[in-house]
Amino acid sequence: MTETPPSLAPLTPEAIEALFTRADGQFLFARWGRPIVPVVFGVTDETVGVLKGAIEALCVLTSHKMAETDPELGANMMVFFVRDWSELPETPNLDRLIPELGPLTERLEQAGANQYRIFRFDSDGAIKACFTFIRMDEHLADVPAETLALNQMVQAMVLWSDTAFQDASPLAMVGDRAALRPDIADLMRASYDPVLPAMAQDSSHALRLFARTGKLQ
Incomplete structure (x- = not known):
């Protein structure tokens, strides 16, 4: 039961x-004003499945849609897992998506942050993209994958x-x-x-x- x-x-x-x-x-x-197209970096296929399962469950809850591709961005909900913030500038082409990546990385390191989200909006103000960055510190490493996935996706929806x-x-x-x-x-x-x-x-x-x-x- x-x-x-x-x-x-x-x-x-x-x-x-x-x-x-x-x-x-x-x-x-x-x-969100458009269907969600998620992609996850830096974790195993099993964890990717858990994250996408959380997104799917929240889309069912809200009657929102997912899609295979976004005509403008390809993928519009990107989740990056890193061990250290210094890995972000080393991610290929990420600076194209996040022009302020260098200063942002410095701020996250100085603050000792373990997560951060950046939203992009369309002309009507609706969410059109979300970039979630997660640094797996000791605290988050102890959180079950299902709990971490659901919590992060709630905050991205x-x-x-x-x-x-x-x-x-x-x-x-x-x-x-x-x-x-x-x-x-x-x-x-x-x-x-x-x-x-x-x-x-x-x-x-x-x-x-x-x-x-x-x-x-």
């Missing part, structure tokens, strides 16, 4: 607003605030495995409601999301 995550109270409008309000006070929401999950993970433990929190799952489904815009900069968008999560309870 499959366990389900414990039920949680639905997120309040204020909590939803906070999840999309950046540290500088700016509210910014965005979701929607443009959350840069402070969104500092105090609480989007995942919850169910027995000995991690699963997406029900309240976050409801919010992600609401985020991909086709009636809503793919990008919003007004905090009133949190109320529209809240109204749709309520329908899912």
Whole structure:
């Protein structure tokens, strides 16, 4: 019998607003506006399968689509695993995709970061590409592959605030495995409601999301 995550109270409008309000006070929401085409570098085929499985599950959750290729970029969701940030500038052609790669690498090294995401947007403000960089330090090396994959893909599916999950993970433990929190799952489904815009900069968008999560309870 499959366990389900414990039920949680639905997120309040204020909590939803906070999840999309950046540290500088700016509210910014965005979701993908095109099918996702993932590619993963630096891990075994088995781990690639786990990551792609997490993306597929979230696309099913949100009714979003995946594709074999992106007509503009080829692949538009790229995940890079490294042991040290100094490996990034050595990756062939990565500087073409990330012109600021050199200064970015220095900042990540100085901050001791173990993960970083860069989003690109189309003319409507919807996400058109996401580059995820993961440095497998001692902390992440102890995280099960399924948990790491789900956590990273949740954060790549929607443009959350840069402070969104500092105090609480989007995942919850169910027995000995991690699963997406029900309240976050409801919010992600609401985020991909086709009636809503793919990008919003007004905090009133949190109320529209809240109204749709309520329908899912």
